[in-house]
Structures are given as structure tokens and as C-alpha cells.
Amino acid sequence: MKSKRYFYLALHLLFLSGLLYAFNHFITTPKIDYLQRRLWAYENWIIFSFYALFLYLTLTERQIRLTARKNKSLTRYLNEFRRILAVNLLLLAFPWGLILLLAPQDLLSLLHFSSIYWRILGAGSLIGAIIYYFPYRFYHHPFSRYIFIFGAIDNLIAGLALTGLFVLEQIPLTAWSTTPLLFYFAYFFYDQAKKHPQITTKKS
Secondary structure, rough: OOHHHHHHHHHHHHHHHHHHHHHHHHHHOOOOOHHHHHHHHHHHHHHHHHHHHHHHHHHHHHHHHHHHOOOOOOHHHHHHHHHHHHHHHHHHHHHHHHHHHHOOOOHHHHHOOHHHHHHHHHHHHHHHHHHHHHHHHHOOOOOOHHHHHHHHHHHHHHHHHHHHHHOOOOHHHHEEEEEEEHHHHHHHHHHHHHHHHHHHOOOO
């Protein structure tokens, strides 16, 4: 459990470093550059929103652990599990899916998402939402465990790729700000892949 605690601490630090980075650019950008200051303010809002989601997810996860310790019903455990997975589905469907896929090109260019690869990523996110809906709806199905394994690898690779591209200054901070959540869900799916055989053998 100590390794998990350190991992979550690292995610907190990633979020906070992103907030400080964006805020520093906001206050150091000349007021005459009105558009750029607004964009940095937007960056701060995005990172803070993702950080708030992360805090919500960790609190929900704590509830799941307390439920398991008190030997409450499997139904309660699965309902709380679905609360976490629902956040992932929502992110895949809306900001990472529909916005990238359907937003006007002028808006995407303003946010430095003008490449066609971002449109492809939007379509891929919607497909991912469909895939991850399967364990949300059919947790006990044996195939759900393979989706958890796929989710762990998928989110880990995506987080590492975005971090590398950000370091190389190939993507904006807005794109990188999603990486702590990607790492969180990589661990979440990994943890579920381990627990799935034991959970599915229990009775509700």
C-alpha cells in the first residue's frame, strides 16, 4: 500500500506543478496580450477541474475500501466501482471525444489542437468509451478482466506518450494536463484486473 500512496502523491505533485506552471505564465504574460492571458487562465481552469475530479475519485475509492472492510454487500461495492468508471466514460465521451471530434477547426487551432491526429484521438476516445462500458454493464463477464488489462496498458501508454510529447514541446499544456488522470485510470484498471477473479466468485 505504501507504493500506491507514493504513486498518488506523485499524481498530486503533477497536478500542482501543472497549476503553478500555468499560473506563472498567466501572471507573467503582459496584460496587453489579452488573448494569451485568457488562454493561460483557461489552462488553469482545466487543470483545476481535472484535479477536482482526481480528488473525487480518490475519495470514492476510499469508500470502496471501507465497504470491503465492513463486509457489506457485493452490490454496494459494484455501485461504487461504477461511480469511478462512470467518470472515465464521461471523460472519454465528452472532453476527449466529442469536443476533439466536433469542435470548429478555428477553436481547435486556437488551442493548438489543429492537427488531424486530435480528430482521430477524439474518435478513438468514443470507441474507448464503448469498450469500457462493457465492464460497467457486465462486470461479472470473464471478458471484463481482459478489458481491465487493456485499459491499464492503454492509459499508461497514453500518459507516457503525452508526457514525452509535452517535454519535446509538441503538444500544449492543456493536453498534458490529462496525464495524471490517465495514470490514475491505468492503476485503477490494473487493480480491477487483479481483483476481478476474486470479486466475481463472491455472492451479492
